[in-house]
Amino acid sequence: MATSLPLLLLLLCSLTVAEAQLRLFNLQASDLPSNLLGTTDGYVKVFCGSADLGETSVRNNNPNPWWEEEFTHFKAQQNDILRLEVHDSDILIDDLLGVCQRQIKPGTHEHDCYLKKGGTLHYSYTLGAGHQA
Template identity: 80%
Template sequence: MASSLPLLLLVLCSLTAAEAQLRLYNLRVRGLPSDLMGITDGYVKVFCGSANLGETSVNHNNANPWWTEEFSHFKAQENDILRLEVHDEDTFFDDLLGVCQRQIKVGTHEHDCYLKEGGTLHYMYTLSV
């Protein structure tokens, strides 16, 4: 009778690296600062682990923007780092207003993050296995 050890190892390896679906939504900022050009033209870049999930549309001349975009990542894993970068669109160079990073956990979570240049980013995510 052949040993079942290789099969058992294969099953155990697949269980330890289980992939999950990440859904990020309800992104909004309160109190973005003004710059020399006027009120901020904000947008958010979204990353999970090494994956670039995209960015929101630019919300022009709004210190309290809210975005309707949702982002999904089908190969997320618990404890991956979710990274959100809030930017101000300008003519030549976009300004980085702040970065929010968090290890993702299974379930639905809601967070606020204080931005380095002023303002508070609010977002929600769901990680399901």
């Protein structure tokens, strides 16, 4: 009986790490700071756990941008870290305006994140049950 205990524990652990679908949407910022070159040309880079989910388009000369893009990650897990980096696109080097990080939870959520260099990022996400193979 003792030899089957590790197998049972392994089976139980694998059941608790269910994959789910993450959908990130409704990305918008307000009061992004201006720089020496003028108004912010903002965009957002999106990460979930170790996965790079991509980035939004650049919204030129807009301190209050809204992005249409939605991001989906089919292998998200509860408590993965959702990381959103807000950047100002410049000719030589893009400036990092701030980072928003949050452990994801099941359900639909809306959050506001205050950026280190000024401004606020608002976003929504849904984490739902994934499909098991």
